[in-house]
Amino acid sequence: MGGFKNSKGSALDIINLLLAHYMKRFLGFVKKEFMHIFRDYRTLFILFGIPAAQILIFGYAVSTDIKNAGVAILDLSHDEITLKLTDKIFSSGFFKKTENLLNYNDIDKVFKKGKTKAVIVYEDDFGKKLIREGKASLSIISDGSEPNTATLITNYTTSIVNDFTMELAGPALKNSIRISPEVKMLYNPALKSHFMFVPGVITLILILICALMTSVTITREKEFGTMEVLLVSPLRPIQIILGKVMPYFFLSFINVLLILLLSWLVFGLPVKGSIILLLAECMLYIMMSLTLGILISTISKTMQQAIFISLIGLMLPTILLSGFIFPIENMPKIYDYVSSVMPPRYFIVIIKNIMIKGTGLTYIWKETLILIIMTLVFMGLSVRKFKIRLE
Amino acid sequence: MINVVESSDIAKSFGPIMALDDISFSVNESEIFGFIGPDGAGKTTLFRIITTLLLPDKGNMKVLGMNATTHYKELRKNIGYMPGRFSLYQDLSVEENLNFYATVFGTTVEENYNLISDIYSHIEPFKKRLAGKLSGGMKQKLALSCALIHKPRLLILDEPTTGVDAVSRSEFWDMLNKLRQYNITIIVSTPYMDEAIRCDRVALIQNGKILSIDTPQKIRAGFSRKLFTVKAIEKYRLIKTLKKNPEVMTAYPFGDSIHVTLINDSSDNSLFEYLVKEGISDAVIQEAEAGIEDRFLELMEKA
Amino acid sequence: MNEKVIYVKNLVKKFGSFVANDNLSFEVSAGEIFGFLGANGAGKTTAIRILSGLSKPTSGEVNVAGYDAYRQTEQIKKNIGYMCQKFSLYEDLTVRENIILYGGIYGMSKSLIRERLADLLAKLHFQEYENRMISDLPLGLRQKLAFSVAVLHDPKIVFLDEPTGGVDPITRRQFWETIYETASRGITVFVTTHYMDEAEYCDRISIMNEGKIVALDTPEKLKKQYNAASVEEVFIKIARPN
Numbered sequence: 001m002g003g004f005k006n007s008k009g010s011a012l013d014i015i016n017l018l019l020a021h022y023m024k025r026f027l028g029f030v031k032k033e034f035m036h037i038f039r040d041y042r043t044l045f046i047l048f049g050i051p052a053a054q055i056l057i058f059g060y061a062v063s064t065d066i067k068n069a070g071v072a073i074l075d076l077s078h079d080e081i082t083l084k085l086t087d088k089i090f091s092s093g094f095f096k097k098t099e100n101l102l103n104y105n106d107i108d109k110v111f112k113k114g115k116t117k118a119v120i121v122y123e124d125d126f127g128k129k130l131i132r133e134g135k136a137s138l139s140i141i142s143d144g145s146e147p148n149t150a151t152l153i154t155n156y157t158t159s160i161v162n163d164f165t166m167e168l169a170g171p172a173l174k175n176s177i178r179i180s181p182e183v184k185m186l187y188n189p190a191l192k193s194h195f196m197f198v199p200g201v202i203t204l205i206l207i208l209i210c211a212l213m214t215s216v217t218i219t220r221e222k223e224f225g226t227m228e229v230l231l232v233s234p235l236r237p238i239q240i241i242l243g244k245v246m247p248y249f250f251l252s253f254i255n256v257l258l259i260l261l262l263s264w265l266v267f268g269l270p271v272k273g274s275i276i277l278l279l280a281e282c283m284l285y286i287m288m289s290l291t292l293g294i295l296i297s298t299i300s301k302t303m304q305q306a307i308f309i310s311l312i313g314l315m316l317p318t319i320l321l322s323g324f325i326f327p328i329e330n331m332p333k334i335y336d337y338v339s340s341v342m343p344p345r346y347f348i349v350i351i352k353n354i355m356i357k358g359t360g361l362t363y364i365w366k367e368t369l370i371l372i373i374m375t376l377v378f379m380g381l382s383v384r385k386f387k388i389r390l391e
Numbered sequence: 392m393i394n395v396v397e398s399s400d401i402a403k404s405f406g407p408i409m410a411l412d413d414i415s416f417s418v419n420e421s422e423i424f425g426f427i428g429p430d431g432a433g434k435t436t437l438f439r440i441i442t443t444l445l446l447p448d449k450g451n452m453k454v455l456g457m458n459a460t461t462h463y464k465e466l467r468k469n470i471g472y473m474p475g476r477f478s479l480y481q482d483l484s485v486e487e488n489l490n491f492y493a494t495v496f497g498t499t500v501e502e503n504y505n506l507i508s509d510i511y512s513h514i515e516p517f518k519k520r521l522a523g524k525l526s527g528g529m530k531q532k533l534a535l536s537c538a539l540i541h542k543p544r545l546l547i548l549d550e551p552t553t554g555v556d557a558v559s560r561s562e563f564w565d566m567l568n569k570l571r572q573y574n575i576t577i578i579v580s581t582p583y584m585d586e587a588i589r590c591d592r593v594a595l596i597q598n599g600k601i602l603s604i605d606t607p608q609k610i611r612a613g614f615s616r617k618l619f620t621v622k623a624i625e626k627y628r629l630i631k632t633l634k635k636n637p638e639v640m641t642a643y644p645f646g647d648s649i650h651v652t653l654i655n656d657s658s659d660n661s662l663f664e665y666l667v668k669e670g671i672s673d674a675v676i677q678e679a680e681a682g683i684e685d686r687f688l689e690l691m692e693k694a
Numbered sequence: 695m696n697e698k699v700i701y702v703k704n705l706v707k708k709f710g711s712f713v714a715n716d717n718l719s720f721e722v723s724a725g726e727i728f729g730f731l732g733a734n735g736a737g738k739t740t741a742i743r744i745l746s747g748l749s750k751p752t753s754g755e756v757n758v759a760g761y762d763a764y765r766q767t768e769q770i771k772k773n774i775g776y777m778c779q780k781f782s783l784y785e786d787l788t789v790r791e792n793i794i795l796y797g798g799i800y801g802m803s804k805s806l807i808r809e810r811l812a813d814l815l816a817k818l819h820f821q822e823y824e825n826r827m828i829s830d831l832p833l834g835l836r837q838k839l840a841f842s843v844a845v846l847h848d849p850k851i852v853f854l855d856e857p858t859g860g861v862d863p864i865t866r867r868q869f870w871e872t873i874y875e876t877a878s879r880g881i882t883v884f885v886t887t888h889y890m891d892e893a894e895y896c897d898r899i900s901i902m903n904e905g906k907i908v909a910l911d912t913p914e915k916l917k918k919q920y921n922a923a924s925v926e927e928v929f930i931k932i933a934r935p936n
Contacts (some may be wrong), residue, residue, distance in 0.1 A: 026661050028494030092677045225476040229537075232472045233495045234464070269475065388463070389444050429862035431833050526734045553860070556733035556888040556924050556934045582860040585891055585926070597862060627874035643867045644874070646894025646925075647913050688863050 025235060028198050029243035036217065037247055047213075047251060051205045051259050056266070069094060069153055070115040074101040074299045079127035085138075085164050089120065094156050111143050114349065118142040118153045135178040142184075145356035154183050168293075198263040199351040203344045204318050205259065206252055206282070209315055213248050214293030215306040223302055237386045245290045252286045272358030281354065281364075284371050285347045291378035292343070297386040298355065318344040346370050393456065395420050395576040396441060401450035403436055405609075410436040412599040413450070417579060421571055424659055425590030428582040429684070433599040434580040435475055438549050439577065442472045443518070455544060471543030471575075474634035475550045481523030485533055489540060493599035496649060506573055507536045510566050524667055528559030534571065539575075546570070548579040552586065554630050564589040584684040595687050602690040616640070616683035616691060617656040620648040623674045632669045638662065643688060651676075652684060697724045698757075699850050699882045700745065705754035707740050714740040716905035718754070722884065724850070725877050729893040729913075731925075732884045732902030733933060736887050741902075745884070746853060747771045759850040767800075772800065776843035778855035782840035785829040790818060792828060793843060800847035814842050834865030841872060851882040858892055870895050890926035899925065901932055908932055 037044065071089070075082050090097050098116045101107065110116045121128075121139040130136040140157050142150035158181050165179050221227040230240060256279070263269040271278055293310070300306040321339035339345050346367040353359040359370070396418040403411040411433045418424045426434045439445040440452055443463035452459040454466055479488050489511070493500050504511075514529050514536075522533060523641060531551055548567075552560040564586065567577055579590065587607045589591045595602040595610070603610055621642075622630040630649055633642040638661065639653045653662065659676055666674045700722035707715040714737045714757035722728045732738045743749040745758050747767035756763035776782075781791045790811065797807035815821050818838055828836060837857065838895045844852050857873075873895075877883050885896055893899050893913060900910040909916055909932060913925050919926045 025495055025497055028491060032480070032487075032491045035483055035487065036480070223483065224477040225474045226480060228439075228442075228444060228474045229472060229478045229492070230495070231444055232467050232470060233492075234468050234497060235495055389446065429865075430860035430863070431835070434858075528734060557890050557929045558733060561926075561930055583889070583891070584863070585746070585924075595711055625878075627878045630871060630874065634828075644870045644895060646891065684863055691862070 016210040022239070026239050026243060029235065029239065030246050033243060033247045043213075047209060048255065048258065051201060051255055052262055054201045054205065055259060060126065064248065068096040069117045070098040070148060071095040071153070071157075072101055072107075072110050072116045072119045073097065074104070074107065074119055074121040075126075076124045076127075077122045077126035079125075081127035081130060081168075082122045084124075084159065086120075088164050089157065089160050092156070092160055107141060112353075112357060112359050114353075114363075116143070117149050118157070120228070122159065130179065135180065135227065137180045137182055139182045139184055139254075145352055157181065158183075169261055177301070199258065199348055199355055202259050202282070202351060203285075203348045204254060204315065205255060206286055206311070206347075207292070207314055207318055207344055209252050210248055210286055210289030211293035211296060212307065212310040214244055214290050215300065215310055216245055216303050217297035218294065218297035219300055219303045219306040231388065238383060241294055241386060242292070246286050248290060248293075249283075249286055255285065256282045257362055267357070271355050272296070272362060274356035275292075277361060278351065278354045281347070281350050281368065281371075284368065284375065285343070285350075286341055288371055288375040288378065291375055291382055294382040295378050295385070298382055298387070317342055322344070343371060343374050393420060394418065394453075395455060396424075396578065397451075397453040398441075399451045401437070401440060401447045401452055403433075403440065403445065403448050406560050409599050410445070411440075414599075414601055415450075416575060416594055416601060416604055421574050421576055422576045422591040423567060423571070423579065425587055425593040426596050427580070427582075427584060427587050427656065427687070428580075428596035429582050431455075432596045434596060435549055436549055436599075437596075438472075438576070438578070438580065442470055442547055443467060461669040468481075468541070469544045471541065471546040472536050473538040473546075473548045473551055475553070477530045479522040479530060479534055479537070482521060484519050485525070485668070486518040486520055488533060489536055489635065492537040493540045498541045500540065503540055503542045506542055507539050509569055510539070511536045514692075527555045528562075531555050531559060531563060534564075535563070539570075542573075544575065546575050546577045550582065552581055560586070584682070584687060588684045593683070595683075595690060597687075597694065598693060599650070600694070602694060610683055610686050611681055614686045616652045616689075617659075618679050618681045618685060619651045619653070619659055619662070619676050620679045621643070621651050621662075621674055621676050622648045623664075623671050625671070629666075629671055629674065632666060632671060632685055636662070638665070638667055641688070645684070650679070698722070699724050700884070701755070701757040702745075703755040705741070705744065705756055706752045707737075707744060707749070709847055713905050715744070715751075718907055720900055720907060720910060721905040722882055724882055725880045727877050727883045727885065727895065727897045729872065729896030729899035730884060730902070731888065731893055731899055731929065732812045733888065733889070736902040737905040738902055742853060742855075742884075742886060743802045746774055746776065748804070771848045771935065774848075775847065775849040775852040776855075777818075777840050777852065783828045783836065783843065786827060788825050788827055789815075789831075789839060790824050793846065796843050796846055808870055810846055812834060814846070818842060820822075826865075834861055834868075837861060837865070837869060838872060841876075845881060847877055849881065851884055854883060854885045856889065856892070857885065859887075859889060872904055890924065893925045901929060903933060 074085055075086065089095055099110055100118065101110060107119050110119065119141045121141065125136055126136045126138065138161070140154050142153050144150050161179050161181050222232065260271065292314075296306055296309050296313075300309055317339070321335055321342055350364045350367045350371075353364050394417040396416075398417070399415045401411055401414040402409070414437060415434075419610065426437065428434055436445065440447050441454055441459065443454075443459050444455070444464050446460055455469055457466055459466060464529065489500055510532050514525070514532050516532065517525065517529065522530065526535065532669050535548070538548070552563055555563070563618065567579070567589070570577060587610070590607065592604065594604040603613065605613070621633065623628065626649070628642065630642060630644060633639050633649060633651060638653055640654050642649050642651045651662070653659065659678070663674060663676055666672075698721045700720070702721070703719050705715055705718040706713065713932065715752060716737075730738060730742070740749070744751050744756060744763055745765065747770035750764055750767070750836070757912070758770045761769040761773070762771065779837070784795070787795065793811050793814065794807055797810065802810070815824055820835075823831060823835065828839075829838070841857065844854075853875075858869050873883055885892065887893060889914070896913065898910065898912050899916065900907050902908065911919070916925065916928050917923070920931050922931060923930045
């Protein structure tokens with residue numbers, strides 16, 4: 001019995017020893033990575049300077065066009081005239097009907113679903129009032145978290161309504177009539193366009209730092225020949241990968257805090273939803289980007305290739321296709337499909353929802369799940385593809 | 392005596408290029424074994440197979456008694472490897488590089504300091520300097536220290552003397568010699584024939600094939616013909632004139648003279664007469680002992 | 695034959711307080727093969743940058759190919775060729791494209807380039823490689839071509855930096871024959887290397903140590919003077935006098 005106990009004790013000891021051994025190796029590796037980072041002042045400056053600069057530069061909106069923007073109708077009157085006007089609005093080609101709402105309470109819900117960018121509300125007895133009193137009012141309520149789209153939808157709708165009034169006034173009625181559209185923005189009442197760029201910048205910066213930096217640091221080892229020695233060493237691929245990932249995970253997270261703090265101090269942008277949920281989602285996205293970076297490094301032989309793939313392959317599509325600048329619904333279907341495999345597209349929805357609309361996980365669980373799956377796929381692929389030998 | 396490396400019929404190709412073609416050799420314990428051959432001969436590929444970094448297409452590579460393909464994890468703990476480009480982190484200091492490699496191999500600098508003290512003492516005064524700022528000779532010494540820090544049983548050095556000046560190269564070979572006392576087997580490659588003499592045994596390698604394996608002395612002795620050195624002021628004219636003579640089998644420039652072999656070994660007198668007749672009257676012809684390079688040239692001509 | 699193409703007297707080059715070249719004086723004749731040796735950091739690179747018009751001396755007299763190294767650096771550059779082991783040809787261009795490119799850089803006329811191209815291909819038995827990428831050529835061929843390109847514009851001096859490092863023995867011999875041939879046409883060949891066996895091929899060699907030229911003579915005389923069997927031994931005796 002005693003012997004048994006003893007051997008069990010020593011087995012545990014060995015496990016502890018091995019663990020300490022492996023940990024030491026691993027921590028030694030992580031320490032070395034931090035040295036690389038902190039010794040390279042220029043990269044460090046870019047790491048923290050660029051996000052700040054982008055937040056400030058992108059503080060201005062870029063004008064865009066709309067097409068097939070989702071619009072819901074809340075028709076409290078439901079008469080011939082409202083039906084006609086609704087018809088005219090949707091036949092213009094700019095809008096696409098998402099839903100018919102029944103009451104005011106539905107407005108918030110339909111916005112949070114995300115497809116609807118504006119809701120048009122006809123007041124009670126819209127048609128009757130228009131014929132009897134010569135004036136009626138409708139409201140255009142739009143989603144201010146996308147200020148460009150919101151402004152454009154409002155303007156287009158107003159001009160369609162004016163057009164409609166003119167037509168109606170011509171042959172049918174001699175009296176002058178007036179429909180007064182009342183414009184209202186939800187979520188971003190002052191229509192500060194900076195707001196939409198903060199999530200965009202976070203999305204872009206994180207994927208760039210994480211994917212670019214990790215892929216460059218791994219390919220650098222290949223180029224300088226140090227990877228050969230690391231491979232010959234008892235370090236496991238997973239230790240090398242995690243050792244590379246850890247420092248950047250840490251730095252990127254600091255970057256997120258920095259951007260949030262900056263946008264709060266400079267633009268007074270608060271985080272409407274749960275800050276913990278936001279940070280957790282950011283961590284998920286950082287992990288996803290890091291694993292993507294490792295995947296890039298396994299397919300590129302030189303730093304140049306890694307930089308090229310990261311910049312052209314990630315930055316441009318992120319800017320152009322993720323809905324960062326150009327609304328996805330304006331894109332031809334093919335781009336829509338392309339963008340659906342782009343992780344930033346989902347993260348931008350998540351972060352906008354949390355920061356600007358203040359929604360919780362119930363509205364963004366699908367996007368979160370997609371990101372989790374992507375992370376796992378990338379991680380699996382890179383551990384598999386990370387070679388224990390040279391090719 | 393056990394064989395530290397035993398290679399049988401190793402072959403490896405990259406696309407259409409046959410990098411290694413049926414390579415067989417064995418390395419004895421604590422010997423310095425040299426692979427001598429030009430760039431592109433296959434030295435690096437062979438070393439990568441020995442260090443488990445590449446898999447051979449065919450053949451069997453046994454290192455330290457273990458199969459290099461299946462036992463790579465165990466082997467990697469016992470091999471010290473210095474790749475062709477000194478694999479140092481340029482942005483880390485001398486000290487930090489050494490410490491890093493020690494931790495990665497699960498040891499400390501203190502533990503094996505005696506092994507590297509001879510080498511490391513040369514660069515220790517500069518231990519705070521970044522590796523990227525060291526001279527070629529110092530980089531070479533640091534890389535060697537890093538490769539030795541975990542006390543490997545087998546040390547593999549891929550062209551450690553390339554790009555390093557003559558004094559440092561000579562010091563480097565002295566250091567390798569001293570490592571024998573620790574029972575470390577060393578496999579080293581170099582494109583420079585004159586370094587062959589510093590090895591216990593050498594393999595001449597060219598186009599993925601081993602031309603000859605033996606001690607440097609025996610390889611030189613393998614030269615099959617009489618060798619003459621011919622000197623004259625106008626070297627270019629001398630070479631052209633020699634090559635015109637049908638009696639001359641080979642004429643290669645070798646530093647300040649031309650190494651000549653003749654179809655008929657005893658015709659050196661007639662060679663002198665021939666040169667005078669061709670207008671080269673200042674020629675000095677001497678019989679000489681063949682070097683490794685002469686033998687290499689002879690083997691290449693046959694191949 | 696005894697025309698001096700490189701004339702250096704009391705050359706000094708300082709970087710701040712650091713003296714990289716300390717009072718160098720030497721001459722090189724037309725058609726001479728001159729070996730310029732020294733350990734890493736001995737000041738070789740600095741001197742060569744001055745000789746090739748890339749950098750100006752601090753003081754002293756330097757004349758290369760008949761031009762002054764202070765004022766006529768552009769003319770110097772037109773009259774020299776340069777080849778180093780690592781980079782000389784564009785790997786992703788064909789043999790033909792490389793030759794045309796270099797001819798163009800040195801301002802040669804189209805007809806002259808075409809003529810030289812044909813000569814060169816014939817001389818090196820290169821015809822079959824004309825349209826092959828440099829990266830597809832064996833190392834030895836690449837080196838021969840790089841040398842031919844360096845002397846394409848008939849410079850007065852060609853600088854070679856470790857020209858035969860890592861090349862197989864036969865190719866190496868062929869390469870030195872090409873160098874001898876070039877020198878016999880009156881082109882000066884200025885070889886820098888820290889491989890002493892390359893130095894043995896030179897007509898004269900100089901050895902630099904800590905910014906100074908400490909030895910300058912034919913390999914044979916230096917070996918006698920230092921009682922050494924090879925230039926390598928001479929070099930080690932100079933660098934480590936004990």
